[in-house]
Amino acid sequence: MRALSRYCTSLVLAATAALAGAAAVADAPGAPDTSSWKCSQCPFLAGYEAQVEGGALYADGANASYGRYTGINHSAAYLDAGASGQYRRSDGLYTNYLLERLGLASRDGYVEAGEEGRFEVRLSYDGQPTRLYDVTATPFRSLGDSVLGLPPAWVAAGSTAGMAQLQASLVPINLGYDRRTAALSGLVFVSSVWTVSGEFRRQEKVGTDFTGASFLTEALQLPEPIDYVTNSFDASAAWAGRIASLRLSYSGSWFEDDSDSLTFANPYLAFTPGSTTGRLALPPSNNLQQLAAAGNVQLPWLATVLTYSASFGRLQQNAAFLPVSTLPGAAVPAPGSLDGDVHVSQYALGLAARPLRKVSVHAHASYDGRDDATTPLTLSYIVTDTFPGGSYVTPRYSEDRVRLDGGADYSPWSWVKVGVGGELREVHYGPGQVITWSQDAQSFGYATVTPLAALSLTLKGGDAARKASAFDAAALPVAENPLISAFNYAPRDRVFYSLSGTWSITPTLSWAVEGFFANDDYPLSQLGLQSVHERRGATTFSWKPLASLSLYADAGYQRLYDLQSGFTGGITPPWLVSDTERFWNAGAGAEWLVSQRWKLKLDYLHAPSYSDTDISVNGPAQAFPENWTRLDRTMLDATYVRSSALQLHLRYSYEKFDSADWALSGVDAATVPNLLALGFQPYRHSVNFFALTASYQFGRPAASASGSQP
Amino acid sequence: MTRTRAWRTAGAAALLLLMAAGIAPARAEEGATPAYSPHGADTCLVCHNEPGLMGLFRTAHARPNDPRGPFGHGGLQCEACHGPGGAHVKARGKQPAGIVDFGAHALAAVAKQNGMCLGCHRDNAAHDWDASAHAANGVACASCHTLHAATDPVRSADTQVAVCTTCHQTEQTDLLKLSHHPLREGKMECTACHAPHGSTAPAQLLHNTVNETCTACHAEFRGPFLWEHQPVTEDCDNCHQPHGSAQPTLLKVRTPFLCQQCHEGAGHPSIANTPQGLAGVPGGVPSAFLLNGGCINCHSQVHGSNHPSGRALMR
Structure with missing residues (x-):
């Protein structure tokens, strides 16, 4: 690591020297005399202009499936409001604001103020709801302070079927949480080349997620209260010269979780005396602080631009450990806290140049490291609050990654460009891991043809091979099969092709296409992932036959396949599982300016998916039921322009989503003998959505309003 | 390969980059300085006064008190981006005559278009533009940015995804899947994770690594x-x-x-x-x-x- 630091320091010094050298050879271009350029016709904003919008929404049939990220998750009417505005004085003082969806949990907005060319201050808020499931039920009741209990009359049993009070004890519970982010940021233009900026951000994640737990072989799903806060502070100073730039920055992030544990009653008969309560550790508070430098230099030769970056940071965590077990009289002492200390670093150089008029090259060399300096602990532990599990040393994982990539292209004629490139990634794993290094080398070539000025097609193809060091079976957990090769470092061969194209057939008609094909094979993996195939394609047409009418249609298809093997043991042969996912999407829409008074938007989307899983166990393949999803959405948006200031908006959409999932379908609290489930079912909704809003503009001249967006 | 050897390989490659940049011969600058219009934007707006262009005057590019901006004191106004318009004016607009235009049907080459933007923006926002995948693939700044609109769609959470997926169409399909980040709902932008102007991280990520990018929001897993x-x-x-x-x-x-x-x-x-x-x-x-x-x-x-x-x- 010390040698590495010296190496990286020398890189940064070299980049700095190059920066200084480049600055020394800067030249100064001529500039016209603009003293008579008054810009008297320029419609700069002077004074105040704003737009307010308000109205009502109604969603019939809404649930968590529909309102997952919008917060519209009940069949109900919602009030909605929004506003935007700008104020500017002739001396350059200004204020801008934007407020959206104020009546919904997904509300967001900002207010900013400043003086042009001198400073800006901004206050922002963003609400991001996540609604998970609203058809769940649990016998657990919150007893406060992250403790879940069972009703007094609860009858414990060896399986869910024997829990006599289960059905009578179930209470519905909504799962979901809100992520709320508030930020205060500032920017000061200290001089023509220096800018200083800073931001404080506070993000809260509050609500109820779900988690799992077990008592040896008996499992249960639990509602998990969430109350996380992440405070972040970033500060930077940036220097931007004419041919070089440098940014120095500090960033700190402090994650806080006031609850260190979730304690829950055991609904099953205890395996061992006293095993009546379980306790999960919740995410511990942690912090990450980093210093970074980045910038670029334009060198005076070959149109060369050199980019550099370096950062150093520490990730720390020292939350007090929980007791080893809830078992009364568990003799194992709690060991204190981890004093977790991970050093992260990154150094990179990038280069782009045009050594000849028709040749350009680009390259990156980067290193990033995760050095876990935490002292491993030897712990005696209790398995699932049930029985002693022995003593074990906590593993620490460190990685050093080096990435070299680059490419060159040549344009022999104006309508052809051919290129080659490659990438080499090496990962060096720290002590105690199953392998010591892996290396992934990729090479590719591509050709872009532009037979017409507005038609461009690019075909790219390449292959890659990943190698890895000898496998150290001794580093595996005792029970692990030494034949398994984890897919993230198993040797792999890959071939891939891609096609992309755009064609502006006429100024009003355009087409775009993208396709991707890849095959991955894991030739040395006796068990685990054997192969992955990817086929992806998509295309879009857009057409504007009239100045008042634009149309579009798009479609996509994906097929993802993977094959893996496993081995149960004994004399049985390995089993094979294949999974094939197919996904389609097709859509079409139009925007029509019917008259000066009416604007219409139409949109239709159809997106189904199918997932087929087969398993072969010493015989013919057995098929799992097909998992599928189907999304259909039709949307109509009409705007009536009552006057240059007043507009009415009517929006209607019908969205239907249906799905089947063999892991969830029909699984309720007592379906699985050793899994007390929350009983959530596959997502499904059928929603008619109406919105009627009015917007009014203040201050904006009609001429500048049309053709621009508020 | 041993760890030491890997570092040597990385070091040699990086030093080669520096040397390649340092020892190469200089390239001659092209052309002489052409003429600008007589009155700057006042000249341009005589003809180019369509309402669709006027949104520019609600953006950061048109701040008359910002000395860094094209409309600040002494700025080249429209010609800061579109290049000297003297010949264009002299030809009464009948010939492009050196004007740099932008967009899919622009006569100006992508490199020329981008050069105008990078003249001011190479410093921070575009700090690794030149070695980025977008630059290597000939993407024009104007392919993503709509500068004459009061609100550039690619800078708004509600509309950014539509801009990015114009080219990244397979990602558009991904966003329609059962499990997705809230991009199509307008509650997250592609730029929450990616740096479209280039970064030294893989996949043009905003942070150094995949994990640093993910845990910027999902800090509980850090x-x-x-x-x-x-x-x-x-x-x-x-x-x-x-x-x-x-x-x-x-x-x-x-x-x-x-x-x-x-x-x-x-x-x-x-x-x-x-x-x-x-x-x-x-x-x-x-x-x-x-x-x-x-x-x-x-x-x-x-x-x-x-x-x-x-x-x-x-x-």
Whole structure:
């Protein structure tokens, strides 16, 4: 690591020297005399202009499936409001604001103020709801302070079927949480080349997620209260010269979780005396602080631009450990806290140049490291609050990654460009891991043809091979099969092709296409992932036959396949599982300016998916039921322009989503003998959505309003 | 390859980059300085006064008191971006005559268009533009940015995704899948993770690594935990598909099969989970290894555990 630091320091010094050298050879271009350029016709904003919008929404049939990220998750009417505005004085003082969806949990907005060319201050808020499931039920009741209990009359049993009070004890519970982010940021233009900026951000994640737990072989799903806060502070100073730039920055992030544990009653008969309560550790508070430098230099030769970056940071965590077990009289002492200390670093150089008029090259060399300096602990532990599990040393994982990539292209004629490139990634794993290094080398070539000025097609193809060091079976957990090769470092061969194209057939008609094909094979993996195939394609047409009418249609298809093997043991042969996912999407829409008074938007989307899983166990393949999803959405948006200031908006959409999932379908609290489930079912909704809003503009001249967006 | 050798390889490559930049011969500048218009924007606006262009005067590019901006004191106004317009004016607009235009049907080459933008923006926002994938693929700044609109669609959460997926169409398909980040709902932007103007991180990520990018929001998984899960510390992408998945929680493959791609230990990790373990199968027994979260039903602390007894990530 010390040698590495010296190496990286020398890189940064070299980049700095190059920066200084480049600055020394800067030249100064001529500039016209603009003293008579008054810009008297320029419609700069002077004074105040704003737009307010308000109205009502109604969603019939809404649930968590529909309102997952919008917060519209009940069949109900919602009030909605929004506003935007700008104020500017002739001396350059200004204020801008934007407020959206104020009546919904997904509300967001900002207010900013400043003086042009001198400073800006901004206050922002963003609400991001996540609604998970609203058809769940649990016998657990919150007893406060992250403790879940069972009703007094609860009858414990060896399986869910024997829990006599289960059905009578179930209470519905909504799962979901809100992520709320508030930020205060500032920017000061200290001089023509220096800018200083800073931001404080506070993000809260509050609500109820779900988690799992077990008592040896008996499992249960639990509602998990969430109350996380992440405070972040970033500060930077940036220097931007004419041919070089440098940014120095500090960033700190402090994650806080006031609850260190979730304690829950055991609904099953205890395996061992006293095993009546379980306790999960919740995410511990942690912090990450980093210093970074980045910038670029334009060198005076070959149109060369050199980019550099370096950062150093520490990730720390020292939350007090929980007791080893809830078992009364568990003799194992709690060991204190981890004093977790991970050093992260990154150094990179990038280069782009045009050594000849028709040749350009680009390259990156980067290193990033995760050095876990935490002292491993030897712990005696209790398995699932049930029985002693022995003593074990906590593993620490460190990685050093080096990435070299680059490419060159040549344009022999104006309508052809051919290129080659490659990438080499090496990962060096720290002590105690199953392998010591892996290396992934990729090479590719591509050709872009532009037979017409507005038609461009690019075909790219390449292959890659990943190698890895000898496998150290001794580093595996005792029970692990030494034949398994984890897919993230198993040797792999890959071939891939891609096609992309755009064609502006006429100024009003355009087409775009993208396709991707890849095959991955894991030739040395006796068990685990054997192969992955990817086929992806998509295309879009857009057409504007009239100045008042634009149309579009798009479609996509994906097929993802993977094959893996496993081995149960004994004399049985390995089993094979294949999974094939197919996904389609097709859509079409139009925007029509019917008259000066009416604007219409139409949109239709159809997106189904199918997932087929087969398993072969010493015989013919057995098929799992097909998992599928189907999304259909039709949307109509009409705007009536009552006057240059007043507009009415009517929006209607019908969205239907249906799905089947063999892991969830029909699984309720007592379906699985050793899994007390929350009983959530596959997502499904059928929603008619109406919105009627009015917007009014203040201050904006009609001429500048049309053709621009508020 | 040993670690030392790897560093030597990386060092040699990096030094070669520096040397290649340093020893190369200078390239001659092209052309003489052409003439500008007589009155700047006042000249341009005589003809180019369409309402659709006037949104520019609500943007940061048209701030008369900002000395850094094209409309600040002494700025070149329209010609800061479109180039000297003297010949264009002299030809009464009948010839482009050196004007730099932008967009899909622009006469100006992409490099010329981008050069105008980078003249001011190479410093911070575009700090690795030249070596970026977008630059290598000939993407014009104006392919993404609409500068004459009062609000550039690519800078608004509600509309950015539509801009990016104009080219990144397979990602548009991914976003329609069952499990996805809230991009199509307008609650997250592509730029929450990616730096479209280039970065030295893989996949033009905003932060140094995949994990630093993910844990910028998902800080609860940042650790370091007492008991860590190696693929988690290495790369979140080992298990997750960030652009969208037909599986829950953006997983690449459904549990238990995803877990069994690495875990085949004696006992239940190696079990061949068949349809006999599903709910409602005659003669079968619903299996906790297969239904709901599969392995996660018990090993719920899969991202790491800080519990002294969390060795198997069950506490």
